[in-house]
Amino acid sequence: MSDILTPRPESAQLNCPKCTAYITYYDVAGSEYYACPNCHAYFRYSGEETPKVIGSYQTPTHEVPLIPLGTLGMLGGFRWRVVGFVERYEYRSEQYRWTEYQLYHPETAEYAQLAQYRGHWMLTRPNKEKPAQARFNSRSVTTPEGTYNLYNRYQARVAWAVGEFDWDIEGDDQLKIAEYILPPLMLVQERASDKTVTWYRAEHVEPSEVAAAFGLIASAMPIREGVGAVQPDPSTTRWPALRLLTTVAFFVLLLTQIGQHLRYPDRDLLKASLQVVADTTAKSAPGTGKVLVSPSFTLDHQAALEIDLTTTLNNQWLELPVSLVNEQTGQGFEFTKNIEFYNGVEGGESWSEGSRNADAVLSRVPAGRYHLNFYPFTESGPAAPGIEVRVTADPPLWSNFFVVLLLILIYPIWQYLRRASHETKRWSASDYGPSAD
Amino acid sequence: MLERFFISIRPVWFYALLLLLPLGWFAWGATTGTRLLGDDNESTETLGAPGTRGSHGHAGRGLYFHK
Structure with missing residues (x-):
């Protein structure tokens, strides 16, 4: 005798035992519990006996089904039909409400739940394998995919339902549920009163995917609030690449800095001691010093020059305009340094203010023979100060290194803070976050 | 690699x-030997060549403040 496959009927109809309205149902062989879309009676019908009314949903629903019952859609690579809709809430915290669409896969007669909470969607299916290291009260569950962390523990109640179900949804009241997350995945543990444990695996679904799958208008989708329990950080996929690129850019920067320093090590072109001498000619204002001219020095290639000035100031100030003069072209570079240094003893404690030193950097000074001219102006009275001058070619210019390093780090730092903020928002809705005891 | x-x-x-x-x-x-944040050159004569965007405040004689 050969096996003859009887085609499974795509749908069937029954009458609501309370209002006699026609109800179309799709899992003809499996569905046993029904919630009437007309009178909201909840009844059992196994196909043989007379339908038996169990109860009726009177509570006004907060959310009506967005996806009409009977709608077909491709989601997660499977063709699903929406056959049921349940609005649930946490038993001890009724403000936490979510909706679940019962999805039926006609070809395999498998089920999945499409859950929606504050605009965040998850597709939940039975987990075929029990996680190896899972105990009921554990704070985490380790699987080959990684470690799932406890996110929520609760008992649920049904607020409202419509459609067909292959199990008694009211019986779920007794279940103790624990949710463990490893975004974008979630493991859901359901523990029945007889200590039977069932595992489900949920995965984040973007609202746009849901809309595309069931032909919904994107603007009609619930607005997302906060960060979903398993909503992936949008930058997660980019983060490893960004970290690698930033590390490489840092070493390129560092090697360029070191390479430039090895190619043109900083070298002293001039070291000289000069003494300010008061200009006593009648035309000069009191405090004016005679022009000081440094010895000449040669720069063999275009470079930055650093000019360090160390004075012997003591309780006085010095205004010091300086000119760097190219002796061949007459080209001049100028800068002015105002230096002051005061010190003393007051109330038995010594104090000092200002500094005896100053420095200046001149960029892109062409090759050539140069000398420095100083035009000192200081307060008359105290002894005229001395000036030690040192000219260095090719100073390391670490400010360039740090400015560019900062530019390189701005985007990665912003991304890092964004990731941190995303995780903080995610766990703010949980009692079991990293900051919880 | x-x-x-x-x-x-x-x-x-x-x-x-x-x-x-x-x-x-x-x-x-x-x-080129350029300090990217600007250098201390105040000379208008060499404006075109080296960087002339002074990074320090420059006080002339008339503006100089002291104790």
Whole structure:
């Protein structure tokens, strides 16, 4: 005798035992519990006996089904039909409400739940394998995919339902549920009163995917609030690449800095001691010093020059305009340094203010023979100060290194803070976050 | 190895291109001897050649303040 496959009927109809309205149902062989879309009676019908009314949903629903019952859609690579809709809430915290669409896969007669909470969607299916290291009260569950962390523990109640179900949804009241997350995945543990444990695996679904799958208008989708329990950080996929690129850019920067320093090590072109001498000619204002001219020095290639000035100031100030003069072209570079240094003893404690030193950097000074001219102006009275001058070619210019390093780090730092903020928002809705005891 | 690197950074290829700007700016500063944040030159005569964007406040004689 050969096996003859009887085609499974795509749908069937029954009458609501309370209002006699026609109800179309799709899992003809499996569905046993029904919630009437007309009178909201909840009844059992196994196909043989007379339908038996169990109860009726009177509570006004907060959310009506967005996806009409009977709608077909491709989601997660499977063709699903929406056959049921349940609005649930946490038993001890009724403000936490979510909706679940019962999805039926006609070809395999498998089920999945499409859950929606504050605009965040998850597709939940039975987990075929029990996680190896899972105990009921554990704070985490380790699987080959990684470690799932406890996110929520609760008992649920049904607020409202419509459609067909292959199990008694009211019986779920007794279940103790624990949710463990490893975004974008979630493991859901359901523990029945007889200590039977069932595992489900949920995965984040973007609202746009849901809309595309069931032909919904994107603007009609619930607005997302906060960060979903398993909503992936949008930058997660980019983060490893960004970290690698930033590390490489840092070493390129560092090697360029070191390479430039090895190619043109900083070298002293001039070291000289000069003494300010008061200009006593009648035309000069009191405090004016005679022009000081440094010895000449040669720069063999275009470079930055650093000019360090160390004075012997003591309780006085010095205004010091300086000119760097190219002796061949007459080209001049100028800068002015105002230096002051005061010190003393007051109330038995010594104090000092200002500094005896100053420095200046001149960029892109062409090759050539140069000398420095100083035009000192200081307060008359105290002894005229001395000036030690040192000219260095090719100073390391670490400010360039740090400015560019900062530019390189701005985007990665912003991304890092964004990731941190995303995780903080995610766990703010949980009692079991990293900051919880 | 280089090919693997380019494959690895594919998710941020646009940022990789953008990074060439600061790195190029740095290389230009290093080869020309330029302090990128500006130097201390105040001379209007050499405005075209070296960087003349003074990074320090410059006080003339008339503005000089002291105790």
